[in-house]
Amino acid sequence: MWVRIQREPFDPGAESNAFFATDGAAGATVTFTGLVRSTPDKPIDALILEHHPTMAKKQIERFATEAMEKFELVDIAVIHRFGEMKVGEVIVQVMAASPHRQAAFDGANYVMDWLKTDAPFWKQEVTSDGAKWVEHRKADDDAKNKWNTETPPKSV
Amino acid sequence: MKILYFAWLRERMNKGQEDVAPPEAVTTIDQLIDWKAANDEGFALAFEDRAIIRASIDDELVDHDAPIANAREIAFFPPMTGG
Numbered sequence: 310m311w312v313r314i315q316r317e318p319f320d321p322g323a324e325s326n327a328f329f330a331t332d333g334a335a336g337a338t339v340t341f342t343g344l345v346r347s348t349p350d351k352p353i354d355a356l357i358l359e360h361h362p363t364m365a366k367k368q369i370e371r372f373a374t375e376a377m378e379k380f381e382l383v384d385i386a387v388i389h390r391f392g393e394m395k396v397g398e399v400i401v402q403v404m405a406a407s408p409h410r411q412a413a414f415d416g417a418n419y420v421m422d423w424l425k426t427d428a429p430f431w432k433q434e435v436t437s438d439g440a441k442w443v444e445h446r447k448a449d450d451d452a453k454n455k456w457n458t459e460t461p462p463k464s465v
Numbered sequence: 466m467k468i469l470y471f472a473w474l475r476e477r478m479n480k481g482q483e484d485v486a487p488p489e490a491v492t493t494i495d496q497l498i499d500w501k502a503a504n505d506e507g508f509a510l511a512f513e514d515r516a517i518i519r520a521s522i523d524d525e526l527v528d529h530d531a532p533i534a535n536a537r538e539i540a541f542f543p544p545m546t547g548g
Contacts, residue, residue, distance in 0.1 A: 430547025
């Protein structure tokens with residue numbers, strides 16, 4: 310399990326290939342890649358992501374560790390960017406490997422659902438009018454709550 | 466202890482962090498917000514809608530009734546929008 314938080318762009322395909330190559334025990338891998346999008350009815354030029362560096366890494370490591378245990382994954386890895394990114398650039402990538410496919414799908418999904426609402430990142434959309442903070446979506450809370458689990462408190 | 470502010474809360478506060486020394490009677494996140502709001506007009510305004518503001522103590526997400534004893538760093542921020 311590993312988590313990387315970085316400003317620099319990365320090559321999503323190269324990261325997937327490197328992840329596949331690490332272990333022979335996986336019969337399935339799932340890669341989720343989140344991109345900066347712009348649509349004709351809501352065009353944006355870029356996103357700026359602010360984050361809480363130490364807490365962001367710890368929170369995502371926690372969700373990844375939970376996913377490893379909950380779905381008995383072979384491995385899981387997360388890369389999340391901060392700073393400014395242009396339309397079409399990669400924001401986040403989650404890669405999960407498991408003996409069979411369902412666990413890899415579930416593991417990647419679980420980490421993304423928790424990350425959206427409980428990892429300390431905040432997006433600003435940049436348009437010709439300036440930068441505007443993105444509002445939290447209720448749908449993201451619902452997605453997280455479907456796992457019907459509280460993040461366990463840190464063991465002391 | 467140190468307080469950190471993020472996103473629009475940081476903008477409204479006009480700073481990303483500050484050092485505070487609350488009196489002993491201030492024992493929870495909620496009481497810390499009350500105490501700061503009573504002594505800082507800008508803070509009171511920024512924390513007007515306090516129910517939506519989330520908090521962490523030393524990198525752990527907490528509820529507003531969490532005790533702040535031994536906290537080194539408390540962060541306040543809006544709902545998160547990463548991913």
